[in-house]
Amino acid sequence: xxxxxxxxxxxxxxxxDSVSQGFQNGGIYRTDLNFPNFLRRCWEPKPDFDQPxxxxxxxxxxxxxxxxxxxxxxxxxxxxxxEYLPAITHLYSTLRRVKRYWEGKIKPLKQDRNIPYHNxxxxxxxxxxxxxxxxxxxxxHIKTQPETYSVFDMLPDHAMYVTARLxxxxxxxxxxxxxxxxxxxxxxxxHGGIENLIVTMGHNNIIGAVSDLKxxxxxxxxxxxxxxxxxxxxxxxxxxxxxxRKLAERVSKIGAERVITQTIPYVTxxxxxxxxxxxxxxxxxxxxFDYYTRFWIWDADFDPDKHPHLTKExxxxxxxxxxxxxxxxxxxxxxxxxxxxxxxxxxxGIARRRLGQKMRLPYPKEFFKAIKxxxxxxxxxxxxxxxxxxxxxxxxxxxxxxxxxxxxxSLDGIHPTTIGYGLIAHLYKETMExxxxxxxxxxxxxxxxxxxxxxxxxxxxxxxxRKFLRFLSLGRKERFSIVGNSLLNELMDIFSDRD
Numbered sequence: 150x151x152x153x154x155x156x157x158x159x160x161x162x163x164x165x166d167s168v169s170q171g172f173q174n175g176g177i178y179r180t181d182l183n184f185p186n187f188l189r190r191c192w193e194p195k196p197d198f199d200q201p202x203x204x205x206x207x208x209x210x211x212x213x214x215x216x217x218x219x220x221x222x223x224x225x226x227x228x229x230x231x232e233y234l235p236a237i238t239h240l241y242s243t244l245r246r247v248k249r250y251w252e253g254k255i256k257p258l259k260q261d262r263n264i265p266y267h268n269x270x271x272x273x274x275x276x277x278x279x280x281x282x283x284x285x286x287x288x289x290h291i292k293t294q295p296e297t298y299s300v301f302d303m304l305p306d307h308a309m310y311v312t313a314r315l316x317x318x319x320x321x322x323x324x325x326x327x328x329x330x331x332x333x334x335x336x337x338x339x340h341g342g343i344e345n346l347i348v349t350m351g352h353n354n355i356i357g358a359v360s361d362l363k364x365x366x367x368x369x370x371x372x373x374x375x376x377x378x379x380x381x382x383x384x385x386x387x388x389x390x391x392x393x394r395k396l397a398e399r400v401s402k403i404g405a406e407r408v409i410t411q412t413i414p415y416v417t418x419x420x421x422x423x424x425x426x427x428x429x430x431x432x433x434x435x436x437x438f439d440y441y442t443r444f445w446i447w448d449a450d451f452d453p454d455k456h457p458h459l460t461k462e463x464x465x466x467x468x469x470x471x472x473x474x475x476x477x478x479x480x481x482x483x484x485x486x487x488x489x490x491x492x493x494x495x496x497x498g499i500a501r502r503r504l505g506q507k508m509r510l511p512y513p514k515e516f517f518k519a520i521k522x523x524x525x526x527x528x529x530x531x532x533x534x535x536x537x538x539x540x541x542x543x544x545x546x547x548x549x550x551x552x553x554x555x556x557x558x559s560l561d562g563i564h565p566t567t568i569g570y571g572l573i574a575h576l577y578k579e580t581m582e583x584x585x586x587x588x589x590x591x592x593x594x595x596x597x598x599x600x601x602x603x604x605x606x607x608x609x610x611x612x613x614x615r616k617f618l619r620f621l622s623l624g625r626k627e628r629f630s631i632v633g634n635s636l637l638n639e640l641m642d643i644f645s646d647r648d
Contacts, residue, residue, distance in 0.1 A: 157406055158341025159267060160196030161189055164279060164334050164400070165349035167272030168573070170316075173559035173566060174215075174603065175640055177272055177312060178208030182567045182600055185268060185347060187574035190596075193589035200268035201260070201315050206247045210308035210643055211636075213560035214603050217617065219243060221610035226547075228610070228620045236620065240636070244303040251305040258311070260319040264340070265333035271316045273309035273644070274330070275353040275379075276392045277372060280399055284318035285326040287311075290375070304639055309376070331399050338403050345586070346405035347577075348487075350396060351413050351474060354389060357382035358467055359422045360563065360644035362442065362457040386473040390481075393474075397481045409581060410482050411490040412475040417464045418500045420444050420542035420555070421562030421641075425451045425458075437461045444542055444562045445618035445637055490580045492573065499557070500540045512536065513575050519594030525605040526598055529556060538568075543603065545611040556604045561640065567601035 163169045171183025180200045189198040207215040228236045287310040318325040367381035367388045424438030441459040482489045498510030520526045529538040543555035557569045622637045
């Protein structure tokens with residue numbers, strides 16, 4: 150048990166989803182590059198912060214950056230139609246190896262560990278999954294659902310549940326088999342105490358609207374269903390409050406010394422959904438576009454009768470739902486005495502595309518200095534009033550091979566880049582310091598920027614972004630019936646369906 154007369158043993162513990170796990174480019178890969186670990190490096194001495202590794206096969210369910218580098222090495226800066234069959238063969242053999250590994254067909258996945266990790270984050274988890282999903286019911290779900298081995302399904306089966314098993318009970322032991330995220334965090338509190346508990350939940354109660362491009366409100370019966378049985382993409386605000394209060398009550402009972410939570414960014418800001426105006430003469434800088442479709446569908450190609458989409462009215466409603474969610478988060482956090490990090494306000498302040506190409510909030514000064522020091526990124530901030538670093542989808546210049554737009558969001562269009570996670574860490578640190586939490590070191594911006602290989606050394610195949618995304622979405626798949634389903638559509642399905 151924790152002794153109130155001594156400092157807690159566990160300096161930092163996290164209960165969260167993909168944002169705190171460090172998901173980017175379509176998968177969880179380098180957990181050392183997530184924002185909680187950047188924060189940990191600011192304390193002296195550096196506290197223990199254990200988290201599972203997913204570096205095998207470049208992560209799960211896939212890594213679009215590594216995939217792009219492999220294709221670039223094989224086919225140069227562009228995949229032409231005449232190269233589709235060899236490129237598809239390369240793609241399929243790579244993904245089949247990844248799939249087999251994470252389904253345990255190459256080597257056992259279990260790890261030797263007898264206590265829970267400090268980072269109890271699992272991508273895809275909605276709020277109620279924090280007390281519903283265990284390693285045991287994840288294992289049972291994997292066993293009872295049929296496996297798919299065909300060119301029509303190229304990603305690992307049940308990837309979220311495989312990830313959950315490795316986070317919740319990596320040794321697959323009986324002791325922790327029925328432990329949830331909440332149970333694991335409670336275990337750490339009972340065995341040493343927790344000083345700072347970060348809670349980042351709620352994103353997956355609405356993100357399905359933009360990953361699936363469907364606006365389906367939750368029903369009361371959805372709240373107690375297993376993830377694969379839920380039909381919603383958007384939580385009704387009353388359901389969000391009901392579940393968030395359950396989460397807060399359970400977190401409060403843990404007894405951590407301090408709890409830090411955050412607001413949820415608007416899901417209409419990430420470039421996972423491309424804003425398109427039906428009137429091409431309009432630029433859309435009033436804040437909303439007429440339609441929101443897949444990021445791999447170019448404006449000139451978009452047809453609302455053919456392509457999945459959300460309407461402007463639905464996008465506005467999504468933002469209104471997020472506003473209501475955040476009011477609930479702030480209200481509940483105040484009731485429990487939690488610290489609330491204003492992530493939505495910050496992300497909205499740097500979303501230049503919806504702000505008419507203007508920023509309301511500047512980038513941090515030390516980050517700005519560090520990005521100017523790095524020869525691979527200094528061009529991104531040559532104009533401080535109009536930096537090229539933005540929330541747009543990543544774009545690469547052919548003449549230089551450097552990023553000229555984007556850099557905040559990774560290739561999956563939903564999750565941050567390493568630099569994006571660094572900016573989240575900055576906001577957390579700044580907010581925590583305002584509430585009296587002391588750090589001995591500044592954020593290591595040079596390390597963060599250097600570690601962001603997508604921005605500092607982007608795969609050259611991205612200079613032909615339209616062709617690359619068309620290949621991954623298999624835009625003319627009727628000519629290549631061997632290919633089957635679109636890889637990018639399959640990835641979006643994983644985000645929304647959590648099968």
